[in-house]
Amino acid sequence: MNxxxxxxxxxxxxxxxxxxxxxxxARAGGGRLPLAEVEELDRLYRxxxxxxxxxxxxxxxSDAEGYLSELVATTxxxxxxxxxxxxxxxxxxRSEIPAAAGRRLRELALxxxxxxxGLAGGAAxxxxxxxxxxxxxxxxxxxxxxxxxxxxxxxxxxAPGVAGAALLHxxxxxxxLAFGLGLTAGLGTALVLxxxxxLLGAVLAYVAANGMAGDLLGFVAAHxxxxxxxxxxxxQAGLALAAALVDPGEAPRREALQRAGRDAGRLLAAVVxxxxxxxxxxATISPRATVPPLARGALGIGLAAALWAWLLxxxxxxxxxxxxxxxxxxxxxxxx
Amino acid sequence: xxxxxxxxxxxxxxxxxxxELAGLGARAFAWLADAGCIVLLWLTVLVAYSVSGDLFxxxxxxxxxxxxxxxxxxxxxxxxxxxxxxxxxxxxxPGKRLAGxxxxxxxxxxxGLVESLVRNLLRAVELPLAYAPAILAVALGPRxxxxxxxxxxxxxxxxxxxxxxxxxxxxxGAAALERFPQLRARSLALAAEEYERTVGFLLRxxxxxxxxxxxxxxxxxxxxxxxAGVEPPAEGDxxxxxxxxxxxxxxxx
Numbered sequence: 271m272n273x274x275x276x277x278x279x280x281x282x283x284x285x286x287x288x289x290x291x292x293x294x295x296a297r298a299g300g301g302r303l304p305l306a307e308v309e310e311l312d313r314l315y316r317x318x319x320x321x322x323x324x325x326x327x328x329x330x331x332s333d334a335e336g337y338l339s340e341l342v343a344t345t346x347x348x349x350x351x352x353x354x355x356x357x358x359x360x361x362x363x364r365s366e367i368p369a370a371a372g373r374r375l376r377e378l379a380l381x382x383x384x385x386x387x388g389l390a391g392g393a394a395x396x397x398x399x400x401x402x403x404x405x406x407x408x409x410x411x412x413x414x415x416x417x418x419x420x421x422x423x424x425x426x427x428x429a430p431g432v433a434g435a436a437l438l439h440x441x442x443x444x445x446x447l448a449f450g451l452g453l454t455a456g457l458g459t460a461l462v463l464x465x466x467x468x469l470l471g472a473v474l475a476y477v478a479a480n481g482m483a484g485d486l487l488g489f490v491a492a493h494x495x496x497x498x499x500x501x502x503x504x505x506q507a508g509l510a511l512a513a514a515l516v517d518p519g520e521a522p523r524r525e526a527l528q529r530a531g532r533d534a535g536r537l538l539a540a541v542v543x544x545x546x547x548x549x550x551x552x553a554t555i556s557p558r559a560t561v562p563p564l565a566r567g568a569l570g571i572g573l574a575a576a577l578w579a580w581l582l583x584x585x586x587x588x589x590x591x592x593x594x595x596x597x598x599x600x601x602x603x604x605x606x
Numbered sequence: 607x608x609x610x611x612x613x614x615x616x617x618x619x620x621x622x623x624x625x626e627l628a629g630l631g632a633r634a635f636a637w638l639a640d641a642g643c644i645v646l647l648w649l650t651v652l653v654a655y656s657v658s659g660d661l662f663x664x665x666x667x668x669x670x671x672x673x674x675x676x677x678x679x680x681x682x683x684x685x686x687x688x689x690x691x692x693x694x695x696x697x698x699x700p701g702k703r704l705a706g707x708x709x710x711x712x713x714x715x716x717x718g719l720v721e722s723l724v725r726n727l728l729r730a731v732e733l734p735l736a737y738a739p740a741i742l743a744v745a746l747g748p749r750x751x752x753x754x755x756x757x758x759x760x761x762x763x764x765x766x767x768x769x770x771x772x773x774x775x776x777x778x779g780a781a782a783l784e785r786f787p788q789l790r791a792r793s794l795a796l797a798a799e800e801y802e803r804t805v806g807f808l809l810r811x812x813x814x815x816x817x818x819x820x821x822x823x824x825x826x827x828x829x830x831x832x833x834a835g836v837e838p839p840a841e842g843d844x845x846x847x848x849x850x851x852x853x854x855x856x857x858x859x
Binding site: 322534 | 617721731756796802
């Protein structure tokens with residue numbers, strides 16, 4: 271290419287090719303191109319990249335350079351976009367999520383421990399000192415139990431779908447908080463896990479002391495196990511962020527944080543659907559008296575077991591299949 | 607032109623692409639526009655509900671499917687809004703589209719489900735503080751990233767539209783060139799930046815205050831005349847001279 275003397279002459283000479291490239295890239299982003307057009311796209315793209323290099327050296331700061339920069343970036347995205355979104359999603363579900371859960375076992379154990387400690391603490395406090403219930407058990411629950419009825423389900427049966435959405439919103443908010451507070455070096459996440467455990471433990475003990483344990487367990491049997499499991503996994507995601515902040519290892523903190531963030535995001539990609547299913551059950555099955563407790567229990571335990579089997583069971587196979595430690599940073603949670 | 611913070615991307619073709627980072631204003635506007643969209647959706651649903659309560663009850667009576675639709679659609683107006691739009695829309699929510707910005711990964715590609723989940727669920731720690739951490743981080747951080755962006759490894763960039771018609775040969779430019787034949791006598795050494803600035807002035811001059819317009823034209827003409835190796839024109843001829851200069855530069859040789 272003979273060097274153009276002015277930016278305007280350069281633009282006038284090359285503009286038709288650029289505009290053709292822009293049109294092809296827009297169509298390539300939408301779907302398939304015939305082979306001849308793919309070849310044309312490739313040729314025009316290389317040419318535009320060369321034009322950009324020229325514009326950067328000769329016409330820096332011009333609109334022509336900005337235009338080319340944008341054109342090359344857009345075309346690049348269209349050309350190198352992962353072909354099949356479905357295949358990427360399948361890989362996420364089949365191997366990336368279980369691998370992330372398997373890499374963060376320490377955090378998972380800690381999250382479960384914190385939640386269980388809260389649960390035990392809350393239950394013990396109410397069991398040992400009935401006065402603690404005034405502090406730990408919500409007034410709404412105490413009033414309902416005093417009246418000898420369940421506080422759950424009144425709202426739900428009227429408009430289950432909408433009520434389920436409200437439940438889902440609250441549960442995702444709680445999970446997001448448990449995850450996000452990982453940035454407080456894990457203190458916030460630990461607090462959220464402990465407090466939620468404490469509340470649940472206190473309510474369980476209080477209800478049991480008043481002889482209504484069967485009612486409550488019957489209500490939560492279908493959705494509870496899955497919901498609590500998802501919440502603990504959200505805590506695991508938060509603690510993964512915390513671990514990267516506290517002990518980044520060899521990598522710079524920012525890099526360690528982003529690597530942990532990627533794993534945390536994979537965990538969240540399991541948490542949100544699990545919470546959705548749980549909310550759906552809580553709104554539809556749980557308030558329905560016609561479903562026998564045994565069936566509820568089997569459903570709840572079965573779903574939670576399926577979640578854990580997915581997250582933890584497939585991890586050896588997944589690790590063997592997709593071991594690219596440079597990209598996934600497989601070793602960074604191992605004890606130093 | 608003032609320097610705005612940018613993201614430099616090295617492409618496989620060994621050429622760097624520059625993306626301009628989105629500032630606080632555009633991002634706040636996008637957030638407000640998204641919030642407005644959601645409020646509008648809610649209002650529509652509420653109005654539809656109050657006008658025909660039966661329709662709503664029928665939806666409920668659909669059983670599983672109806673419940674699922676209601677649940678998912680309400681979720682999409684909450685936590686799901688940003689995640690779903692960003693994942694399926696190449697990093698753009700409706701508000702971001704309106705603001706002319708989009709989310710990109712650090713390698714320039716569109717964010718996936720994982721990145722989008724991370725950057726948006728981290729709002730949980732920013733919202734209770736009225737977004738103060740996000741506002742500070744975007745305003746002060748070198749790459750204008752929110753906490754969620756930092757952890758997810760994403761950035762928000764401006765989508766710029768460039769109009770190449772500014773490089774077209776203007777009809778009046780040819781006429782102006784007739785009036786300054788001395789411009790053709792020698793080669794013209796106009797830097798790209800000088801050319802851009804002159805064209806920018808010529809395009810925008812109808813909006814300028816007449817006195818200021820004349821003053822700027824005269825200053826530009828005085829500064830650029832030496833590039834063509836000619837004497838600066840008379841004050842009243844400055845704009846015509848600039849038109850001729852641009853036309854001469856656009857000819858290229």
